[in-house]
Amino acid sequence: MDMLEGGMLSTVFAAALAEPPPISSYGGPAWSPYLVGALVGLLTCASMPFAGKPIGASSAYATIAGLIGKAVARKPTERTKYYKEEPPKLDYSIYFIAATAVGAFLAAWHGGELTGRFLPEFWSDRFGEGASAHRALFALTGGILMALGARLAGGCTSGHGISGSLQLSLSSWLSLICFFIGGVVVAHLLYPGGVL
Amino acid sequence: MKSGTVKAIIFGLLFGFLLQKGGVGKLHLLIGALLLEDFTVLRVMLSAILVGMFGAMVLTRLGWAEYSIKPTRWRANIGGGLVFGAGFAFSGYCPGTGAAAIGQGNGDAWFMAIGMVVGSYIYALASRQLETHLKAAPADSRRIRLPDVFRLGPLPFAVLFAAALVGVLLLLDRFTV
Numbered sequence: 001m002d003m004l005e006g007g008m009l010s011t012v013f014a015a016a017l018a019e020p021p022p023i024s025s026y027g028g029p030a031w032s033p034y035l036v037g038a039l040v041g042l043l044t045c046a047s048m049p050f051a052g053k054p055i056g057a058s059s060a061y062a063t064i065a066g067l068i069g070k071a072v073a074r075k076p077t078e079r080t081k082y083y084k085e086e087p088p089k090l091d092y093s094i095y096f097i098a099a100t101a102v103g104a105f106l107a108a109w110h111g112g113e114l115t116g117r118f119l120p121e122f123w124s125d126r127f128g129e130g131a132s133a134h135r136a137l138f139a140l141t142g143g144i145l146m147a148l149g150a151r152l153a154g155g156c157t158s159g160h161g162i163s164g165s166l167q168l169s170l171s172s173w174l175s176l177i178c179f180f181i182g183g184v185v186v187a188h189l190l191y192p193g194g195v196l
Numbered sequence: 197m198k199s200g201t202v203k204a205i206i207f208g209l210l211f212g213f214l215l216q217k218g219g220v221g222k223l224h225l226l227i228g229a230l231l232l233e234d235f236t237v238l239r240v241m242l243s244a245i246l247v248g249m250f251g252a253m254v255l256t257r258l259g260w261a262e263y264s265i266k267p268t269r270w271r272a273n274i275g276g277g278l279v280f281g282a283g284f285a286f287s288g289y290c291p292g293t294g295a296a297a298i299g300q301g302n303g304d305a306w307f308m309a310i311g312m313v314v315g316s317y318i319y320a321l322a323s324r325q326l327e328t329h330l331k332a333a334p335a336d337s338r339r340i341r342l343p344d345v346f347r348l349g350p351l352p353f354a355v356l357f358a359a360a361l362v363g364v365l366l367l368l369d370r371f372t373v
Contacts, residue, residue: 023228024373029219033236034365036218037243043210044244045251048261051203055211057292061312062320069317082323092204097295099208100215104299107216118303122224136307142287143294143311144318149280150291151319152330153273154266156280158292161241166248168357169265170340174273175280180230182281187230190285194231 020125030111044163051092054167056159058150060097063088082151126195138190153178212296221296223288223304230285235372239365246361249354265339272330287311 029036044055066088069077077083108114123135150156153175155164161179164172218240219225228234255261284290287308289297294312297305319326343353 023224023234026224027219027222028225029217029236029240031217033218033239034243036214037240038247040211040214040218040240041244041246041248042251043207043214044248045255045261047207048252048264049255051200051207054264055207057290057295058312058316061291061309062316065313065316066320068313069320077320080320080323081327082320092200095201095204096208096211097291099205100212100292100295101299103209103212103214104216104221104296105212105301106209106299107213108221108300111217113216113300115301117301120223120302120304122222123304132304135304138286139289139304139307140311140314142283142285142289143308143313144315145283145311146280146287146291146308147283147312147315148319149276149278149283151316151323152276152326153280154269154276156292157241157284157290160266160277162244162248164266165241166245167252167263167265168249168342168353169263170342170345171266171268171273173342174268174270175277178274178277179281179284182278183230183284184232184281186282186285187227191227191231194233195227 023122026120026122027113030107030113040162041166044166047163053092054159054163055096056093056155056163057097057100058147058156058159059086060093061147062086062151063091063093149179149182211292212299215293215296216300220293221289221300221302221305223297223302226288226290226293227285235368239368242361242365246358246365249358253350253354263339263341265341267338268340269331275330283311283315 047053047055062082063086066077066083066086067090069083070088105114118132119129119135124131127134146156153160154171155175157179160172160175165176215221219236220240225234225236229237252261252263256263287294289305289308291312294305294308298309342357343350346353348356
């Protein structure tokens, strides 16, 4: 009897370790996603007359790369086709992306959702606290691929995915659909059986 | 400070605030979206498109704003889109939501940002070769909008498209958590 109970207990314990908490336990959005979406839609529209341009994120990273490139190797940087057409300077896109991070900080602070850790708990529960290198390599690789893809396609999930798609641009809808096709396929290859 | 800078800061602050409140700076919701296990990201995006579509239509009709449509380049949009998607799956964060993730304190998102900077520079170095092959075609580099593709007037198209978007949102609400 004792042995049976002990056996059952250890089985339950092992199962609890093998099965990380479900996705819902890591928290959903603080506000309704419909409300947030509607407000993002209005903000993007407002940006068109007031800032004279819709919202976009990816070009800021290219501008930062160009500024660093110019400081390190001026000639080779200025000779590239891309930076001839888009001379890197401290412009709208950089202030915008920096303010995006600050805005998110304020929202997280306001909602008590500041994380302040390298690995999201969701990741460390599945791959261990020591999985920082794994995560960093994935994020870095993803960043490089996203930059190549966004520059080729002409925008990212903000510029094409929201701004362009709500203007019903064909290039944006083509790109957005391909973002998701590529993302869904590769995510299933990276996490067979899911991680959630 | 220049007025453009002030506007960039105001719009950026609001954008980042909303992204964080929408939960799309959270890694599990982003990877969950690509694994088709969580639909928060899709709900945010489709609602933004639904509302913004009518907003942009009104503003352009009033003459207060102009559409800024990027040229359609099939190979670049599709090829670049798929590469971006693959990167999105690796990173979990995309360029905008990653900035929001950095702001809310996710250290790993900095590596996405470094990758974006490195990748952008690699692209610039290869831009002449890449763009000659993939962005050359002038014939299809027109600024095309979906109503043109479907040969419908702007308003009838918007109404039909809105109905489709609402349909998808209702289905999501019915069949997913």
